[in-house]
Amino acid sequence: MGTTSVKTPVKRTSRDIRTANRYEVLRQIIAESPTSRQELAAATGLSLATVATLVGELLDLRMITEVGFEDSAGGRPRGLVAVNASGGALIGVDIAETYVRVELFDLGLNVLARAIEEMRPGENQPEQVVAHAAAAVGSVVMQAGVEGARVLGVGVSVPGQVDRATGVSEYAPNWDWHDVPLLDLLTEHIAYPLYLDNPLRACAVAELWFGAARGRTDAVVVNLGTGVGAGLVLDGRLHRGVSNSAGEWGHNTIVLDGRLCHCGNHGCVETYVGAPGIMLNLRELSPDSTLLHPEDQTATIDALSRGVVANNPVAVKVVRDTARYLGAGIADLVNLINPEVVVLSSWVAKTLGEPLLDEVRAAVARHALKRPMAATEIVLSPIPTDPVCLGAATFALEGALQSVGQRATAKRTIPARSRTAPPS
Amino acid sequence: MGTTSVKTPVKRTSRDIRTANRYEVLRQIIAESPTSRQELAAATGLSLATVATLVGELLDLRMITEVGFEDSAGGRPRGLVAVNASGGALIGVDIAETYVRVELFDLGLNVLARAIEEMRPGENQPEQVVAHAAAAVGSVVMQAGVEGARVLGVGVSVPGQVDRATGVSEYAPNWDWHDVPLLDLLTEHIAYPLYLDNPLRACAVAELWFGAARGRTDAVVVNLGTGVGAGLVLDGRLHRGVSNSAGEWGHNTIVLDGRLCHCGNHGCVETYVGAPGIMLNLRELSPDSTLLHPEDQTATIDALSRGVVANNPVAVKVVRDTARYLGAGIADLVNLINPEVVVLSSWVAKTLGEPLLDEVRAAVARHALKRPMAATEIVLSPIPTDPVCLGAATFALEGALQSVGQRATAKRTIPARSRTAPPS
Numbered sequence: 001m002g003t004t005s006v007k008t009p010v011k012r013t014s015r016d017i018r019t020a021n022r023y024e025v026l027r028q029i030i031a032e033s034p035t036s037r038q039e040l041a042a043a044t045g046l047s048l049a050t051v052a053t054l055v056g057e058l059l060d061l062r063m064i065t066e067v068g069f070e071d072s073a074g075g076r077p078r079g080l081v082a083v084n085a086s087g088g089a090l091i092g093v094d095i096a097e098t099y100v101r102v103e104l105f106d107l108g109l110n111v112l113a114r115a116i117e118e119m120r121p122g123e124n125q126p127e128q129v130v131a132h133a134a135a136a137v138g139s140v141v142m143q144a145g146v147e148g149a150r151v152l153g154v155g156v157s158v159p160g161q162v163d164r165a166t167g168v169s170e171y172a173p174n175w176d177w178h179d180v181p182l183l184d185l186l187t188e189h190i191a192y193p194l195y196l197d198n199p200l201r202a203c204a205v206a207e208l209w210f211g212a213a214r215g216r217t218d219a220v221v222v223n224l225g226t227g228v229g230a231g232l233v234l235d236g237r238l239h240r241g242v243s244n245s246a247g248e249w250g251h252n253t254i255v256l257d258g259r260l261c262h263c264g265n266h267g268c269v270e271t272y273v274g275a276p277g278i279m280l281n282l283r284e285l286s287p288d289s290t291l292l293h294p295e296d297q298t299a300t301i302d303a304l305s306r307g308v309v310a311n312n313p314v315a316v317k318v319v320r321d322t323a324r325y326l327g328a329g330i331a332d333l334v335n336l337i338n339p340e341v342v343v344l345s346s347w348v349a350k351t352l353g354e355p356l357l358d359e360v361r362a363a364v365a366r367h368a369l370k371r372p373m374a375a376t377e378i379v380l381s382p383i384p385t386d387p388v389c390l391g392a393a394t395f396a397l398e399g400a401l402q403s404v405g406q407r408a409t410a411k412r413t414i415p416a417r418s419r420t421a422p423p424s
Numbered sequence: 425m426g427t428t429s430v431k432t433p434v435k436r437t438s439r440d441i442r443t444a445n446r447y448e449v450l451r452q453i454i455a456e457s458p459t460s461r462q463e464l465a466a467a468t469g470l471s472l473a474t475v476a477t478l479v480g481e482l483l484d485l486r487m488i489t490e491v492g493f494e495d496s497a498g499g500r501p502r503g504l505v506a507v508n509a510s511g512g513a514l515i516g517v518d519i520a521e522t523y524v525r526v527e528l529f530d531l532g533l534n535v536l537a538r539a540i541e542e543m544r545p546g547e548n549q550p551e552q553v554v555a556h557a558a559a560a561v562g563s564v565v566m567q568a569g570v571e572g573a574r575v576l577g578v579g580v581s582v583p584g585q586v587d588r589a590t591g592v593s594e595y596a597p598n599w600d601w602h603d604v605p606l607l608d609l610l611t612e613h614i615a616y617p618l619y620l621d622n623p624l625r626a627c628a629v630a631e632l633w634f635g636a637a638r639g640r641t642d643a644v645v646v647n648l649g650t651g652v653g654a655g656l657v658l659d660g661r662l663h664r665g666v667s668n669s670a671g672e673w674g675h676n677t678i679v680l681d682g683r684l685c686h687c688g689n690h691g692c693v694e695t696y697v698g699a700p701g702i703m704l705n706l707r708e709l710s711p712d713s714t715l716l717h718p719e720d721q722t723a724t725i726d727a728l729s730r731g732v733v734a735n736n737p738v739a740v741k742v743v744r745d746t747a748r749y750l751g752a753g754i755a756d757l758v759n760l761i762n763p764e765v766v767v768l769s770s771w772v773a774k775t776l777g778e779p780l781l782d783e784v785r786a787a788v789a790r791h792a793l794k795r796p797m798a799a800t801e802i803v804l805s806p807i808p809t810d811p812v813c814l815g816a817a818t819f820a821l822e823g824a825l826q827s828v829g830q831r832a833t834a835k836r837t838i839p840a841r842s843r844t845a846p847p848s
Contacts, residue, residue, distance in 0.1 A: 017441070161795045170795055218666055230760065234658055241762020242642050243799035248759040251793055253752040255680045265755075265791050328677040331689075332756070335672040336654065338665020367689050369675055371585045371594055375667040 020237070021046055022401055025054045026063065027209055030108055033082035034067045055081055061400070062087040063107055083108040088152040088400075091140060091192070092393030093133050094199065094386055095158045096347075097174045097226040098297060100129065102136035103389040104144045107397075109210065111385055113143035121295055124175040126185055129158075134189035153193040153396030157202040157388050158182060159227050161245050167196050173262035174226055195395040199223055200247045202391030203345040203381075204231020204238055209394050211343065211383045218339040221381075222249075222330060224348040226275045226297060230333055250274065254328050272325035275301055275348055282318045289314050301351045308355045319352060320359050327363020334368040334376050345381040346388065353380065444661070445470055446825055449478045450487065451633055454532055457506035458491045479505060485824070486511040487531055507532040512576040512824075515564060515616070516817030517557050518623065518810055519582045520771075521598045521650040522721060524553065526560035527813040528568045531821075533634065535809055537567035545719055548599040550609055553582075558613035577617040577820030581626040581812050582606060583651050585669050591620050597686035598650055619819040623647055624671045626815030627769040627805075628655020628662055633818050635767065635807045642763040645805075646673075646754060648772040650721060652694045654757055674698065678752050696749035699725055699772055706742045713738050725775045732779045743776060744783050751787020758792040758800050769805040770812065777804065 021044070028043050029035060037055055041048045058064045058081075065084040069077035085106040094101040097119075104113040115136035119129070137154060160172030167183020183196050204213070204221040213219035213233045221231040230249035232239040239246050250270035251263050258267025259280070271277045275297040282292055282300065291307050291314060293299035307315025330342055342364075344357060361378050368376075381387055445468070452467050453459060461479055465472045482488045482505075489508040493501035509530040518525045521543075528537040539560035543553070561578060584596030591607020607620050628637070628645040637643035637657045645655040654673035656663040663670050674694035675687050682691025683704070695701045699721040706716055706724070715731050715738060717723035731739025754766055766788075768781060785802050792800075805811055 161793065171793070218663075218670075232760075234663060235661075239642075239658060239761075241796065241799075242764045243762060243795055245793065245795045245799075246642075246760065246762035248762075248793055248796065249756075251759050252756040253791060254677050256678050256682075256749070256752055258680075263793060325680070328680055332673075332676040333760075335675050336656075336670065336757075336760070337663075338667060338670035338672075340666045367677060369585065369595070369669070369672055369687060371667055371669045372665065372672065375665075375669075 019402065021050065022054050022057065023209075023398070025051060026058060026397075026401065027214070029058070029064055029081060030083055030210075031214075033108070034080040035082070036070060036078040036080055038078055063400075085110065086150075088150050089141075089144065089146045090152055090393040090396045091137060091154040092202075092386075092389035092391065092396070093137065093154060093156040094202070094388035094392060095129055095133060095156065096199070096388070097124075097159060100132040100136055101386055101389055102133070102140050103386060103393065104140035104146070105390075105393045109390065109393065109397075112146075113140040115139035115143070124177075126169075126177065126180045126182065130182070130185045130189060133186065137190050148191070151192045152400045153195060154190055155195045155197070155202070155392030155395035155399075156182075156186060157197055157199045157392045159199060161248070162196055162198045164196055164244050167194075169196075176262070193396070193399065195392075195399050197244075197392070197395055198229075199225065199227075199346065199388045199391075200229030200231045201238060201240070202231075202388045202395065204233055204247070204391070205394045205398075206383055206387040206391035207231075207343050207345065207381065208233050208236075208238065210390065211381055211387070212341055212379050213343060216340045218337060219341045219343065220330075220333045220337055220339045221343045221345050222326075222333070222349070223346045224273065224326075224344060225346040228270045228274050232337065233339075234337075249329065249333065252329065252332065254325060254332070269325065269329040273322055273329065277325075278304070278318065278322050278348070281321050282314070285317055285321070286314045291315060291318075298347075301348055305351050305353065305355075308352070319356055323356060323359030323363045326356075326360050327365075328367050330360065330364045330378070331367030331373075334364060334372045338372045339376055342376055342378045343381050344378070345383070349380060443826065445474065446478050446481065447633075447822070449475060450482060450821075450825065451638070453482070453488055453505060454507055454634075455638075457532070458504040459506070460494060460502040460504055462502055487824075509534065510574075512574050513565075513568065513570045514576055514817040514820045515561060515578040516626075516810075516813035516815065516820070517561065517578060517580040518626070518812035518816060519553055519557060519580065520623070520812070521548075521583060524556040524560055525810055525813055526557070526564050527810060527817065528564035528570070529814075529817045533814065533817065533821075536570075537564040539563035539567070548601075550593075550601065550604045550606065554606070554609045554613060557610065561614055572615070575616045576824045577619060578614055579619045579621070579626070579816030579819035579823075580606075580610060581621055581623045581816045583623060585672075586620055586622045588620055588668050591618075593620075600686070617820070617823065619816075619823050621668075621816070621819055622653075623649065623651075623770065623812045623815075624653030624655045625662060625664070626655075626812045626819065628657055628671070628815070629818045629822075630807055630811040630815035631655075631767050631769065631805065632657050632660075632662065634814065635805055635811070636765055636803050637767060640764045642761060643765045643767065644754075644757045644761055644763045645767045645769050646750075646757070646773075647770045648697065648750075648768060649770040650699045652698050656761065657763075658761075673753065673757065676753065676756065678749060678756070693749065693753040697746055697753065701749075702728070702742065702746050702772070705745050706738070709741055709745070710738045715739060715742075722771075725772055729775050729777065729779075732776070743780055747780060747783030747787045750784050751789075752791050754784065754788045754802070755791030755797075758788060758796045762796045763800055766800055766802045767805050768802070769807070773804060 041051045064081045067082045085108045090105045100117045102115045117132040161170045169180040169182045200223045203223045207213035207221045219233040223229045228250035229247050251268045253267045255267035259271035261268040261271045291303040304315045465475045488505045491506045509532045514529045524541045526539045541556040585594045593604040593606045624647045627647045631637035631645045643657040647653045652674035675692045677691045679691035683695035685692040685695045715727040728739045
């Protein structure tokens with residue numbers, strides 16, 4: 001039969017494979033250092049020749065280093081490599097609705113310095129947010145005492161919908177931002193290579209490299225903060241969609257004609273399980289509850305967490321109600337994506353912890369089909385630090401690695417839209 | 425930082441690439457025959473050497489054939505190849521809740537013969553369904569006059585959740601089937617290689633090979649029949665999920681605590697937009713409507729379609745109400761997956777046609793976020809025949825092609841779970 005249109009086909013190229021393999025070898029070295037090329041080949045399933053080539057590239061980039069030999073049983077001693085922790089620094093910036101948190105990492109993704117700037121309610125103009133981010137970046141570089149030239153890149157996560165190519169924040173619903181040229185504003189204050197994306201993708205990449213999605217084919221990372229979203233790891237890679245806005249599960253309808261959302265739709269998942277939605281669940285149940293801190297999301301979620309531990313019936317009921325909405329919404333992800341694992345991430349998930357997890361597991365099981373449910377684990381993120389900062393720093397690490405394929409001998413990476421001079 | 429667990433990583437192998445490239449070259453030859461290796465290289469983006477190797481494999485399999493030469497401008501004449509329509513036959517079986525339809529195709533995916541068996545309400549025991557399928561397969565082989573040995577395979581689509589590896593229908597909600605060993609039952613009556621899957625994946629593969637998802641990176645194929653689902657084409661391939669049950673969008677919640685679904689959940693998309701759901705929309709609006717044929721889904725949907733054309737206010741309202749639910753449900757897919765195209769497929773979409781499409785487009789735009797919405801087209805399936813039969817036959821074609829990678833010189837494909845003798 002004929003076709004209606006003939007388009008350029010989609011091809012997976014050998015360069016995509018090389019990039020994926022390069023990521024995988026570095027992930028493995030970060031996970032287990034020191035290690036030998038032979039161990040890396042066994043762990044990754046790649047040939048020893050391929051591993052040797054990729055290890056050579058990483059050595060050239062000074063991201064890893066030779067650290068001596070181990071005896072193999074009777075054979076030649078095997079060379080060992082390890083992450084070159086001092087080979088460079090990566091910075092992750094988590095711009096959230098209520099704070100800007102910045103962490104500086106070595107190449108082993110260990111945190112060397114942290115800075116946090118609280119934002120007052122209403123303090124949400126782009127210039128204000130950028131000033132907080134720049135101050136915090138300056139602070140971590142100073143604290144860590146790293147030379148500017150060693151900062152390989154800064155990953156910046158900003159809520160809402162982001163055009164990575166142009167560096168524009170197209171829409172941040174909680175701030176009503178539209179088409180803010182955020183990368184240009186940041187570039188005026190931050191002199192390192194910048195990589196802009198959003199928290200749902202940062203959380204997903206953090207899990208893919210270092211957390212519960214590592215080595216999984218299909219995983220969903222549910223990001224529970226002021227806003228909510230679902231980062232999709234499909235076929236072992238972050239799924240971005242055709243315009244880098246996949247994962248906007250927070251704006252999926254679970255209650256047709258339900259609560260009004262910032263986005264203009266009614267009954268979005270986010271209106272029930274985002275931090276302001278949870279506060280509304282509490283207010284509807286018990287308007288005068290002492291758990292409620294009307295202007296303070298963090299304090300309210302903290303109070304709920306303590307309340308559940310103390311068996312406060314209002315707190316228990318609010319967490320259960322929230323889990324009921326979350327259960328319906330996560331069941332949708334289980335039915336549609338059929339993932340191996342669903343990871344609950346970000347600050348609301350961390351604060352409410354195991355009691356939330358238990359209720360969510362039960363609620364998802366009530367809503368999802370049996371076959372995909374049986375194939376899915378639901379877990380809390382195992383990442384001990386801020387997953388958004390870690391993921392944002394990972395975007396910077398990926399950016400630095402990506403450049404290997406483009407210019408194998410380059411010593412410095414210069415993205416098109418950034419300056420390279422260290423800050424004065 | 426350390427990781428919590430180290431798992432076998434996901435790798436895209438060069439064999440995956442060869443299989444994808446083999447599919448792509450054959451798709452292109454099916455779309456445009458005759459064609460030259462040079463044209464194939466230009467259309468697929470593959471090197472001429474790769475195309476020559478893949479064309480050689482397809483020639484060895486007698487799936488394509490040399491058909492002479494064309495003059496190139498002043499140079500050597502270029503050899504032309506075309507689909508070898510008589511090189512084999514493929515059969516697609518669409519087992520639906522109300523009928524079994526079987527089509528026999530040549531290798532150009534042209535329909536050579538059709539058979540349909542109506543099923544009475546209540547006629548839904550596995551043995552009854554298998555008897556209908558076997559009778560219809562026998563009929564198309566006889567009609568087309570093909571030798572049994574030339575039937576390369578039979579793809580069978582059955583509603584619900586299917587374990588492809590074991591050939592078990594795990595759960596068919598509309599029939600309350602649980603763990604039916606369908607492939608074993610079919611093998612007792614049908615002597616060709618069998619490939620079992622479900623309609624949402626069959627429709628998706630039909631669009632991927634021959635329809636609106638061809639050449640697209642990310643597409644969603646919304647299957648609207650008695651049951652509903654959403655086949656996902658991600659990164660140019662069918663997304664199956666970890667246990668081959670991805671795409672069960674029909675059981676996603678859009679009205680928390682809404683209509684009871686067969687699956688046990690409330691407020692599933694399917695309860696509002698599957699054919700029985702549409703009948704309920706009609707009954708709730710106008711219990712005595714002459715449009716309603718209480719025991720006959722097909723007749724009711726046909727009557728609604730004619731009613732809309734005749735501007736019958738009840739029919740118009742029912743299609744608008746249905747589109748409102750569909751709009752919320754499809755907006756969820758647009759927000760989460762961020763696809764290039766959403767295709768409305770299967771018999772309900774075909775019967776309600778453009779009037780449904782117009783209402784759905786407007787409704788999705790009301791619910792979805794602007795950025796993913798702007799990147800998405802919503803279209804009716806352009807496939808002129810039964811997309812489920814075509815998709816099922818395509819599974820058989822893929823099965824035959826898959827075997828090339830395993831035994832490059834084999835002349836016959838013998839899947840593990842089928843016999844090869846033609847029927848007596």
